[in-house]
Amino acid sequence: MAKDTAESSESSLSPPPEDLIIPAESEVIAKSTAHGRKRKAEATVTTTVTTTKRTKKVPAADANDEKIGTAETPRKKRTTAKNVKHDEDGDDAEGEESTVVKKAVKQKVIRTKNSKEPVQPLEERSADTKLRIGAHVSVAGGVHNAIPNLLHIGANAFAMFMKNQRKWDNPPMDPEHATLFINGCKDHNIEVGDCCLPHSSYLVNLAHPDAERKKQAYDCFQNDLVRCNKLGIRLYNFHPGNANATTREEGIKLIAENLNRAHADPETGSVITVLETMASLGNTIGGTFEDIAAIISHVEKKERVGVCLDTCHVFAAGYDLRTPETYAEVMKQFDDIIGLEYLMALHVNDSKAPLASYRDLHARIGTGYLGLRAFHNLVNDERLHGMPMVLETPVDSVDANGKKFEDKSIWAREIKMLERLVGMDVESDEFKKLEQTLREQGEGERERIGGQVERKKVKDAKPKVVRKKKAKDEENEELDGGKEEKPKRAAPKRKAAAKKVKNEEESADDDE
Numbered sequence: 001m002a003k004d005t006a007e008s009s010e011s012s013l014s015p016p017p018e019d020l021i022i023p024a025e026s027e028v029i030a031k032s033t034a035h036g037r038k039r040k041a042e043a044t045v046t047t048t049v050t051t052t053k054r055t056k057k058v059p060a061a062d063a064n065d066e067k068i069g070t071a072e073t074p075r076k077k078r079t080t081a082k083n084v085k086h087d088e089d090g091d092d093a094e095g096e097e098s099t100v101v102k103k104a105v106k107q108k109v110i111r112t113k114n115s116k117e118p119v120q121p122l123e124e125r126s127a128d129t130k131l132r133i134g135a136h137v138s139v140a141g142g143v144h145n146a147i148p149n150l151l152h153i154g155a156n157a158f159a160m161f162m163k164n165q166r167k168w169d170n171p172p173m174d175p176e177h178a179t180l181f182i183n184g185c186k187d188h189n190i191e192v193g194d195c196c197l198p199h200s201s202y203l204v205n206l207a208h209p210d211a212e213r214k215k216q217a218y219d220c221f222q223n224d225l226v227r228c229n230k231l232g233i234r235l236y237n238f239h240p241g242n243a244n245a246t247t248r249e250e251g252i253k254l255i256a257e258n259l260n261r262a263h264a265d266p267e268t269g270s271v272i273t274v275l276e277t278m279a280s281l282g283n284t285i286g287g288t289f290e291d292i293a294a295i296i297s298h299v300e301k302k303e304r305v306g307v308c309l310d311t312c313h314v315f316a317a318g319y320d321l322r323t324p325e326t327y328a329e330v331m332k333q334f335d336d337i338i339g340l341e342y343l344m345a346l347h348v349n350d351s352k353a354p355l356a357s358y359r360d361l362h363a364r365i366g367t368g369y370l371g372l373r374a375f376h377n378l379v380n381d382e383r384l385h386g387m388p389m390v391l392e393t394p395v396d397s398v399d400a401n402g403k404k405f406e407d408k409s410i411w412a413r414e415i416k417m418l419e420r421l422v423g424m425d426v427e428s429d430e431f432k433k434l435e436q437t438l439r440e441q442g443e444g445e446r447e448r449i450g451g452q453v454e455r456k457k458v459k460d461a462k463p464k465v466v467r468k469k470k471a472k473d474e475e476n477e478e479l480d481g482g483k484e485e486k487p488k489r490a491a492p493k494r495k496a497a498a499k500k501v502k503n504e505e506e507s508a509d510d511d512e
Ligand SMILES: [Zn+2]
Pocket: 279, 310, 312, 313, 360, 361, 362, 511, 512
Protein backbone atom coordinates (compact mmCIF):
# COMPACT_ATOMS: atom_id res chain seq x y z
CA MET A 1 0.00 0.00 0.00
CA ALA A 2 3.01 2.20 0.38
CA LYS A 3 3.11 2.63 -3.34
CA ASP A 4 -0.46 3.78 -3.43
CA THR A 5 0.24 6.33 -0.75
CA ALA A 6 3.20 7.69 -2.61
CA GLU A 7 1.23 7.99 -5.80
CA SER A 8 -1.86 9.50 -4.33
CA SER A 9 -0.38 12.88 -3.65
CA GLU A 10 -2.56 14.82 -6.01
CA SER A 11 -5.84 13.40 -4.94
CA SER A 12 -5.51 12.19 -1.40
CA LEU A 13 -4.64 14.45 1.45
CA SER A 14 -5.96 12.13 4.06
CA PRO A 15 -3.69 10.61 6.66
CA PRO A 16 -2.07 7.35 5.70
CA PRO A 17 -4.50 4.46 5.68
CA GLU A 18 -4.43 2.28 8.73
CA ASP A 19 -3.39 -0.72 6.75
CA LEU A 20 -0.29 1.04 5.56
CA ILE A 21 2.43 -1.38 6.44
CA ILE A 22 5.56 0.56 5.81
CA PRO A 23 6.07 3.72 3.84
CA ALA A 24 8.16 3.58 0.74
CA GLU A 25 10.56 6.17 2.05
CA SER A 26 11.43 4.37 5.24
CA GLU A 27 12.87 1.56 3.22
CA VAL A 28 14.32 3.73 0.60
CA ILE A 29 17.97 4.28 0.65
CA ALA A 30 19.59 7.61 0.38
CA LYS A 31 19.95 7.58 -3.31
CA SER A 32 21.03 10.27 -5.70
CA THR A 33 18.77 11.11 -8.59
CA ALA A 34 18.91 13.17 -11.67
CA HIS A 35 16.96 15.90 -9.97
CA GLY A 36 18.72 19.16 -9.60
CA ARG A 37 20.26 19.29 -13.00
CA LYS A 38 16.87 19.09 -14.58
CA ARG A 39 15.22 21.74 -12.46
CA LYS A 40 15.59 24.43 -15.05
CA ALA A 41 14.88 22.18 -17.98
CA GLU A 42 11.72 21.07 -16.27
CA ALA A 43 9.92 24.26 -17.14
CA THR A 44 8.64 22.50 -20.22
CA VAL A 45 6.28 19.84 -19.19
CA THR A 46 7.46 16.92 -21.25
CA THR A 47 11.20 17.39 -21.00
CA THR A 48 12.95 14.08 -20.62
CA VAL A 49 16.31 13.78 -18.96
CA THR A 50 18.43 10.69 -18.70
CA THR A 51 21.28 10.59 -16.27
CA THR A 52 23.59 7.91 -15.04
CA LYS A 53 24.98 8.35 -11.62
CA ARG A 54 27.19 6.51 -9.18
CA THR A 55 26.20 6.76 -5.59
CA LYS A 56 28.53 6.32 -2.72
CA LYS A 57 27.76 3.90 0.03
CA VAL A 58 26.23 5.67 3.01
CA PRO A 59 28.14 5.14 6.24
CA ALA A 60 26.44 3.75 9.29
CA ALA A 61 24.32 6.23 11.20
CA ASP A 62 26.12 8.18 13.86
CA ALA A 63 24.57 10.03 16.71
CA ASN A 64 22.87 12.48 14.41
CA ASP A 65 19.50 10.87 14.49
CA GLU A 66 17.00 13.56 14.94
CA LYS A 67 13.44 14.43 14.60
CA ILE A 68 11.19 17.40 14.57
CA GLY A 69 7.50 18.11 14.47
CA THR A 70 6.68 16.61 17.81
CA ALA A 71 8.46 16.92 21.06
CA GLU A 72 8.84 13.63 22.81
CA THR A 73 9.88 12.30 26.14
CA PRO A 74 13.49 11.13 26.20
CA ARG A 75 12.37 7.53 26.28
CA LYS A 76 10.15 7.94 23.24
CA LYS A 77 12.95 9.90 21.61
CA ARG A 78 15.37 7.05 21.85
CA THR A 79 12.89 4.65 20.37
CA THR A 80 12.40 6.96 17.45
CA ALA A 81 16.10 7.47 17.00
CA LYS A 82 16.55 3.74 16.91
CA ASN A 83 13.88 3.40 14.30
CA VAL A 84 15.39 6.13 12.21
CA LYS A 85 18.76 4.50 12.43
CA HIS A 86 17.30 1.19 11.49
CA ASP A 87 15.58 2.74 8.55
CA GLU A 88 18.41 4.81 7.30
CA ASP A 89 21.71 3.15 7.86
CA GLY A 90 21.42 -0.09 6.01
CA ASP A 91 22.45 1.04 2.60
CA ASP A 92 23.36 -1.72 0.25
CA ALA A 93 22.35 0.19 -2.79
CA GLU A 94 25.72 0.69 -4.28
CA GLY A 95 26.38 0.93 -7.94
CA GLU A 96 25.05 2.49 -11.06
CA GLU A 97 21.56 3.25 -12.04
CA SER A 98 19.90 4.97 -14.89
CA THR A 99 17.18 7.39 -14.09
CA VAL A 100 14.70 8.48 -16.64
CA VAL A 101 12.64 11.36 -15.46
CA LYS A 102 9.65 12.63 -17.27
CA LYS A 103 7.76 15.28 -15.41
CA ALA A 104 4.33 14.09 -16.35
CA VAL A 105 5.09 10.44 -15.66
CA LYS A 106 7.42 10.85 -12.68
CA GLN A 107 9.59 7.81 -12.84
CA LYS A 108 12.61 7.89 -10.63
CA VAL A 109 14.55 4.84 -9.62
CA ILE A 110 15.23 4.41 -5.95
CA ARG A 111 16.31 1.08 -4.58
CA THR A 112 14.99 -0.46 -1.43
CA LYS A 113 17.21 -1.68 1.33
CA ASN A 114 16.83 -5.35 0.62
CA SER A 115 15.92 -5.33 -2.98
CA LYS A 116 17.10 -4.09 -6.31
CA GLU A 117 13.50 -3.50 -7.30
CA PRO A 118 12.90 0.15 -8.06
CA VAL A 119 10.24 1.94 -6.03
CA GLN A 120 8.34 5.11 -6.74
CA PRO A 121 9.74 8.34 -5.39
CA LEU A 122 7.38 10.32 -3.22
CA GLU A 123 7.45 13.47 -5.33
CA GLU A 124 9.62 15.32 -7.83
CA ARG A 125 11.03 18.71 -6.96
CA SER A 126 8.99 21.34 -8.72
CA ALA A 127 10.86 23.59 -11.12
CA ASP A 128 7.98 25.84 -12.03
CA THR A 129 7.15 27.13 -8.56
CA LYS A 130 7.59 30.55 -7.03
CA LEU A 131 8.08 28.99 -3.62
CA ARG A 132 11.10 27.44 -2.01
CA ILE A 133 9.38 24.94 0.19
CA GLY A 134 10.60 21.84 1.97
CA ALA A 135 10.85 20.23 5.36
CA HIS A 136 13.17 19.46 8.22
CA VAL A 137 15.06 16.39 7.02
CA SER A 138 17.13 13.79 8.81
CA VAL A 139 20.91 13.81 8.70
CA ALA A 140 21.28 10.41 10.35
CA GLY A 141 24.57 9.01 9.12
CA GLY A 142 26.04 12.40 8.28
CA VAL A 143 25.13 15.81 6.95
CA HIS A 144 25.34 14.64 3.32
CA ASN A 145 22.28 12.46 3.89
CA ALA A 146 20.13 15.57 3.98
CA ILE A 147 20.34 15.62 0.19
CA PRO A 148 18.73 12.30 -0.72
CA ASN A 149 16.22 12.92 2.06
CA LEU A 150 15.15 16.25 0.62
CA LEU A 151 15.11 14.96 -2.94
CA HIS A 152 12.93 12.12 -1.82
CA ILE A 153 10.12 14.40 -0.70
CA GLY A 154 10.45 16.84 -3.58
CA ALA A 155 11.73 19.66 -1.38
CA ASN A 156 13.17 22.89 -2.72
CA ALA A 157 14.19 24.03 0.76
CA PHE A 158 15.26 22.18 3.86
CA ALA A 159 16.23 22.38 7.49
CA MET A 160 18.46 20.00 9.40
CA PHE A 161 20.41 19.82 12.61
CA MET A 162 24.12 20.49 12.25
CA LYS A 163 24.95 17.84 14.85
CA ASN A 164 23.16 15.93 17.57
CA GLN A 165 20.68 18.50 18.83
CA ARG A 166 20.26 16.88 22.25
CA LYS A 167 23.94 16.77 23.16
CA TRP A 168 26.49 19.36 24.14
CA ASP A 169 29.31 17.69 22.20
CA ASN A 170 30.98 19.70 19.49
CA PRO A 171 32.86 17.05 17.54
CA PRO A 172 34.60 18.18 14.37
CA MET A 173 32.54 17.69 11.23
CA ASP A 174 33.60 14.66 9.21
CA PRO A 175 35.41 16.19 6.20
CA GLU A 176 34.24 13.38 3.95
CA HIS A 177 30.61 14.06 4.86
CA ALA A 178 31.19 17.75 4.22
CA THR A 179 32.63 17.04 0.78
CA LEU A 180 29.77 14.72 -0.06
CA PHE A 181 27.28 17.39 1.04
CA ILE A 182 28.91 20.13 -1.03
CA ASN A 183 29.24 17.91 -4.11
CA GLY A 184 25.71 16.61 -3.65
CA CYS A 185 24.34 20.15 -3.65
CA LYS A 186 26.24 20.90 -6.86
CA ASP A 187 25.10 17.68 -8.50
CA HIS A 188 21.46 18.40 -7.76
CA ASN A 189 21.49 22.13 -8.31
CA ILE A 190 20.64 22.78 -4.67
CA GLU A 191 21.41 26.42 -3.96
CA VAL A 192 22.33 25.75 -0.39
CA GLY A 193 22.93 29.41 0.45
CA ASP A 194 19.32 30.23 -0.39
CA CYS A 195 17.34 27.13 0.47
CA CYS A 196 18.95 25.65 3.56
CA LEU A 197 17.93 26.77 7.05
CA PRO A 198 19.56 24.58 9.69
CA HIS A 199 17.95 24.49 13.14
CA SER A 200 19.92 25.05 16.31
CA SER A 201 20.29 22.65 19.19
CA TYR A 202 17.38 22.65 21.63
CA LEU A 203 19.81 22.93 24.52
CA VAL A 204 21.33 26.28 23.66
CA ASN A 205 20.09 29.26 25.64
CA LEU A 206 22.05 32.32 24.64
CA ALA A 207 20.31 34.32 27.38
CA HIS A 208 21.96 32.46 30.25
CA PRO A 209 23.90 34.73 32.59
CA ASP A 210 25.95 32.04 34.36
CA ALA A 211 29.53 32.05 33.03
CA GLU A 212 29.84 28.31 32.62
CA ARG A 213 26.43 27.87 31.01
CA LYS A 214 27.10 30.82 28.81
CA LYS A 215 30.31 29.30 27.53
CA GLN A 216 28.69 25.94 26.92
CA ALA A 217 25.84 27.52 24.95
CA TYR A 218 28.10 29.81 22.97
CA ASP A 219 30.54 27.05 22.04
CA CYS A 220 27.74 24.86 20.73
CA PHE A 221 26.23 27.78 18.81
CA GLN A 222 29.55 28.90 17.36
CA ASN A 223 30.44 25.35 16.32
CA ASP A 224 27.19 25.14 14.35
CA LEU A 225 27.93 28.43 12.62
CA VAL A 226 31.42 27.24 11.68
CA ARG A 227 29.90 24.09 10.22
CA CYS A 228 27.41 26.16 8.22
CA ASN A 229 30.20 28.36 6.91
CA LYS A 230 32.20 25.32 5.77
CA LEU A 231 29.20 23.93 3.92
CA GLY A 232 28.23 27.16 2.16
CA ILE A 233 25.07 27.54 4.25
CA ARG A 234 24.09 31.19 4.63
CA LEU A 235 21.20 31.07 7.11
CA TYR A 236 21.14 29.51 10.58
CA ASN A 237 17.92 29.42 12.63
CA PHE A 238 17.91 29.39 16.43
CA HIS A 239 15.55 29.84 19.37
CA PRO A 240 16.46 33.16 20.98
CA GLY A 241 16.49 31.73 24.52
CA ASN A 242 14.74 32.13 27.84
CA ALA A 243 15.10 34.38 30.80
CA ASN A 244 14.58 31.69 33.43
CA ALA A 245 17.78 32.68 35.15
CA THR A 246 17.72 36.40 34.54
CA THR A 247 15.46 39.30 33.61
CA ARG A 248 13.99 39.64 30.14
CA GLU A 249 15.96 42.83 29.48
CA GLU A 250 19.22 41.24 30.59
CA GLY A 251 18.43 38.08 28.62
CA ILE A 252 17.88 40.08 25.46
CA LYS A 253 21.21 41.86 25.95
CA LEU A 254 22.98 38.55 26.57
CA ILE A 255 21.59 37.09 23.35
CA ALA A 256 22.79 40.10 21.37
CA GLU A 257 26.16 39.96 23.11
CA ASN A 258 26.59 36.34 22.05
CA LEU A 259 25.54 37.20 18.51
CA ASN A 260 28.01 40.08 18.33
CA ARG A 261 30.79 37.80 19.51
CA ALA A 262 29.87 35.13 16.96
CA HIS A 263 29.63 37.70 14.17
CA ALA A 264 33.11 38.99 15.02
CA ASP A 265 34.60 35.50 14.71
CA PRO A 266 36.09 35.02 11.23
CA GLU A 267 35.45 31.27 11.44
CA THR A 268 31.70 31.93 11.18
CA GLY A 269 32.18 33.62 7.80
CA SER A 270 29.13 35.63 6.88
CA VAL A 271 26.51 33.19 8.12
CA ILE A 272 23.32 35.01 9.10
CA THR A 273 21.97 34.19 12.55
CA VAL A 274 18.20 33.88 12.18
CA LEU A 275 15.99 34.42 15.24
CA GLU A 276 12.92 32.18 15.38
CA THR A 277 9.62 33.64 16.56
CA MET A 278 8.39 31.68 19.57
CA ALA A 279 4.97 30.56 20.79
CA SER A 280 5.28 30.74 24.50
CA LEU A 281 4.68 33.25 27.18
CA GLY A 282 6.50 33.14 30.48
CA ASN A 283 10.24 33.61 30.31
CA THR A 284 10.64 32.59 26.71
CA ILE A 285 12.22 35.33 24.67
CA GLY A 286 10.92 35.82 21.14
CA GLY A 287 7.18 35.38 21.69
CA THR A 288 6.55 38.95 20.60
CA PHE A 289 7.83 40.98 17.67
CA GLU A 290 9.03 43.50 20.27
CA ASP A 291 11.39 40.91 21.80
CA ILE A 292 12.90 40.15 18.40
CA ALA A 293 13.27 43.84 17.59
CA ALA A 294 14.94 44.45 20.94
CA ILE A 295 17.54 41.76 20.26
CA ILE A 296 18.24 43.13 16.79
CA SER A 297 18.62 46.63 18.19
CA HIS A 298 21.63 45.45 20.20
CA VAL A 299 23.25 43.59 17.29
CA GLU A 300 26.15 45.49 15.78
CA LYS A 301 26.33 43.85 12.36
CA LYS A 302 22.72 44.10 11.24
CA GLU A 303 23.54 42.27 8.02
CA ARG A 304 24.33 39.19 10.11
CA VAL A 305 20.90 38.88 11.75
CA GLY A 306 17.52 37.80 10.40
CA VAL A 307 14.14 36.43 11.49
CA CYS A 308 12.30 33.19 10.80
CA LEU A 309 8.55 33.48 11.22
CA ASP A 310 6.98 30.26 12.47
CA THR A 311 3.29 30.36 11.51
CA CYS A 312 2.24 28.08 14.37
CA HIS A 313 4.27 29.97 16.95
CA VAL A 314 3.10 33.45 16.00
CA PHE A 315 -0.52 32.28 15.88
CA ALA A 316 -0.19 30.70 19.33
CA ALA A 317 1.41 33.94 20.47
CA GLY A 318 -1.65 35.91 19.34
CA TYR A 319 -0.83 36.98 15.78
CA ASP A 320 -3.76 36.02 13.56
CA LEU A 321 -2.88 34.93 10.02
CA ARG A 322 -6.26 33.44 9.08
CA THR A 323 -7.90 36.04 6.89
CA PRO A 324 -6.29 38.25 4.24
CA GLU A 325 -7.03 41.26 6.46
CA THR A 326 -5.55 39.87 9.67
CA TYR A 327 -2.62 38.43 7.73
CA ALA A 328 -1.88 41.84 6.21
CA GLU A 329 -2.15 43.41 9.64
CA VAL A 330 0.34 40.95 11.16
CA MET A 331 2.81 41.53 8.35
CA LYS A 332 2.42 45.27 8.81
CA GLN A 333 3.12 44.87 12.51
CA PHE A 334 6.16 42.80 11.66
CA ASP A 335 7.36 45.53 9.34
CA ASP A 336 6.64 48.33 11.80
CA ILE A 337 8.18 46.63 14.81
CA ILE A 338 11.00 44.52 13.35
CA GLY A 339 11.29 45.47 9.68
CA LEU A 340 10.42 43.14 6.82
CA GLU A 341 13.99 43.38 5.58
CA TYR A 342 14.91 41.06 8.46
CA LEU A 343 12.40 38.39 7.46
CA MET A 344 14.46 35.66 5.81
CA ALA A 345 12.68 32.37 6.30
CA LEU A 346 9.49 30.69 7.48
CA HIS A 347 8.55 27.62 9.45
CA VAL A 348 5.28 26.52 7.91
CA ASN A 349 3.08 24.73 10.44
CA ASP A 350 -0.59 24.70 11.25
CA SER A 351 -1.54 24.89 14.93
CA LYS A 352 -3.47 22.34 16.98
CA ALA A 353 -4.06 25.05 19.58
CA PRO A 354 -6.22 28.16 19.16
CA LEU A 355 -5.12 31.75 18.66
CA ALA A 356 -3.24 33.20 21.64
CA SER A 357 -3.22 29.86 23.48
CA TYR A 358 0.56 30.03 23.95
CA ARG A 359 0.81 26.34 23.16
CA ASP A 360 3.36 25.15 20.64
CA LEU A 361 1.55 22.32 18.94
CA HIS A 362 2.23 21.83 15.27
CA ALA A 363 -0.52 20.45 13.06
CA ARG A 364 -0.53 19.32 9.47
CA ILE A 365 -1.29 22.10 7.01
CA GLY A 366 -4.99 22.94 6.87
CA THR A 367 -5.95 20.65 9.76
CA GLY A 368 -5.34 23.07 12.62
CA TYR A 369 -6.79 26.31 13.91
CA LEU A 370 -4.93 28.30 11.26
CA GLY A 371 -6.63 26.45 8.43
CA LEU A 372 -5.85 26.36 4.74
CA ARG A 373 -6.79 29.99 4.13
CA ALA A 374 -3.90 31.20 6.29
CA PHE A 375 -1.47 29.27 4.12
CA HIS A 376 -3.12 30.60 1.00
CA ASN A 377 -2.41 34.09 2.36
CA LEU A 378 1.17 33.12 3.04
CA VAL A 379 2.15 31.47 -0.23
CA ASN A 380 0.49 34.19 -2.27
CA ASP A 381 2.49 36.91 -0.56
CA GLU A 382 5.11 37.73 -3.18
CA ARG A 383 7.41 39.20 -0.55
CA LEU A 384 7.97 35.67 0.73
CA HIS A 385 8.70 34.06 -2.61
CA GLY A 386 12.22 32.71 -2.72
CA MET A 387 12.58 32.48 1.05
CA PRO A 388 13.13 29.03 2.53
CA MET A 389 9.82 27.72 3.89
CA VAL A 390 10.26 24.70 6.10
CA LEU A 391 7.53 22.29 7.15
CA GLU A 392 7.78 20.97 10.69
CA THR A 393 4.40 19.31 10.58
CA PRO A 394 3.90 16.00 12.39
CA VAL A 395 4.49 12.96 10.23
CA ASP A 396 4.21 10.34 12.95
CA SER A 397 2.08 7.42 11.93
CA VAL A 398 1.36 3.95 13.16
CA ASP A 399 1.37 0.91 10.93
CA ALA A 400 -0.99 -2.06 11.03
CA ASN A 401 1.18 -3.76 13.64
CA GLY A 402 1.13 -0.75 15.91
CA LYS A 403 4.68 0.17 15.03
CA LYS A 404 5.42 3.88 14.86
CA PHE A 405 7.00 5.29 11.77
CA GLU A 406 7.51 8.62 10.13
CA ASP A 407 5.35 8.90 7.06
CA LYS A 408 7.32 11.38 5.01
CA SER A 409 4.85 11.14 2.16
CA ILE A 410 2.86 13.62 4.26
CA TRP A 411 5.56 16.25 3.67
CA ALA A 412 5.80 15.34 0.01
CA ARG A 413 2.06 15.97 -0.34
CA GLU A 414 2.10 19.15 1.71
CA ILE A 415 4.89 20.60 -0.41
CA LYS A 416 2.96 19.97 -3.60
CA MET A 417 -0.26 21.25 -2.08
CA LEU A 418 1.31 24.53 -0.94
CA GLU A 419 2.87 25.00 -4.35
CA ARG A 420 -0.54 24.48 -5.89
CA LEU A 421 -2.09 27.10 -3.63
CA VAL A 422 -0.11 29.84 -5.35
CA GLY A 423 -2.61 31.63 -7.56
CA MET A 424 -5.46 29.33 -6.61
CA ASP A 425 -8.85 31.03 -6.44
CA VAL A 426 -10.22 30.71 -2.92
CA GLU A 427 -13.74 30.75 -4.35
CA SER A 428 -12.98 27.79 -6.61
CA ASP A 429 -14.41 24.35 -5.92
CA GLU A 430 -10.86 23.02 -5.78
CA PHE A 431 -9.91 25.27 -2.89
CA LYS A 432 -13.18 24.85 -1.02
CA LYS A 433 -13.06 21.08 -1.28
CA LEU A 434 -9.45 20.93 -0.16
CA GLU A 435 -10.12 23.29 2.74
CA GLN A 436 -13.13 21.27 3.84
CA THR A 437 -11.33 17.92 3.63
CA LEU A 438 -8.39 19.10 5.69
CA ARG A 439 -10.60 20.85 8.21
CA GLU A 440 -12.52 17.63 8.77
CA GLN A 441 -9.31 15.66 9.19
CA GLY A 442 -8.17 17.92 12.01
CA GLU A 443 -11.51 18.19 13.76
CA GLY A 444 -10.79 15.68 16.52
CA GLU A 445 -7.42 17.15 17.44
CA ARG A 446 -8.73 20.70 17.37
CA GLU A 447 -11.57 19.77 19.71
CA ARG A 448 -9.25 17.89 22.04
CA ILE A 449 -6.63 20.62 22.34
CA GLY A 450 -9.19 23.41 22.22
CA GLY A 451 -10.93 21.73 25.16
CA GLN A 452 -7.66 21.55 27.11
CA VAL A 453 -7.00 25.21 26.49
CA GLU A 454 -10.52 26.16 27.60
CA ARG A 455 -10.33 24.04 30.75
CA LYS A 456 -6.97 25.56 31.60
CA LYS A 457 -8.43 29.05 31.21
CA VAL A 458 -11.21 28.19 33.63
CA LYS A 459 -8.75 26.63 36.09
CA ASP A 460 -6.40 29.56 35.84
CA ALA A 461 -9.24 31.92 36.64
CA LYS A 462 -9.58 30.23 40.03
CA PRO A 463 -7.05 31.38 42.67
CA LYS A 464 -6.46 27.92 44.17
CA VAL A 465 -4.69 26.59 41.12
CA VAL A 466 -2.21 29.39 40.79
CA ARG A 467 0.60 27.12 41.86
CA LYS A 468 -0.28 24.58 39.25
CA LYS A 469 -0.39 27.21 36.55
CA LYS A 470 3.05 28.40 37.53
CA ALA A 471 4.36 24.88 37.35
CA LYS A 472 2.83 24.44 33.94
CA ASP A 473 4.43 27.66 32.78
CA GLU A 474 7.77 26.28 33.82
CA GLU A 475 7.01 23.12 31.95
CA ASN A 476 6.29 25.11 28.83
CA GLU A 477 9.49 27.02 29.24
CA GLU A 478 11.38 23.85 29.65
CA LEU A 479 10.03 22.62 26.37
CA ASP A 480 11.24 25.79 24.78
CA GLY A 481 14.84 24.97 25.34
CA GLY A 482 15.63 25.59 28.99
CA LYS A 483 15.72 21.94 29.97
CA GLU A 484 18.74 22.25 32.18
CA GLU A 485 17.05 24.88 34.31
CA LYS A 486 14.14 23.02 35.72
CA PRO A 487 15.60 20.73 38.37
CA LYS A 488 17.25 23.73 39.99
CA ARG A 489 14.23 25.98 39.83
CA ALA A 490 11.26 23.83 40.64
CA ALA A 491 10.51 22.97 44.24
CA PRO A 492 9.51 19.29 44.67
CA LYS A 493 5.81 20.05 45.03
CA ARG A 494 5.77 22.24 41.99
CA LYS A 495 7.72 19.66 40.09
CA ALA A 496 5.10 17.09 40.96
CA ALA A 497 2.37 19.45 39.86
CA ALA A 498 4.18 20.13 36.63
CA LYS A 499 4.56 16.42 36.05
CA LYS A 500 0.87 15.86 36.66
CA VAL A 501 -0.12 18.57 34.23
CA LYS A 502 2.37 17.22 31.78
CA ASN A 503 0.99 13.73 32.07
CA GLU A 504 -2.50 15.03 31.50
CA GLU A 505 -1.40 16.67 28.35
CA GLU A 506 1.49 14.55 27.30
CA SER A 507 -0.19 13.24 24.24
CA ALA A 508 -0.45 16.82 23.12
CA ASP A 509 3.32 16.96 22.59
CA ASP A 510 4.36 20.56 22.56
CA ASP A 511 6.68 21.14 19.67
CA GLU A 512 9.68 23.36 19.17
ZN1 LIG B 1 7.10 24.83 17.34
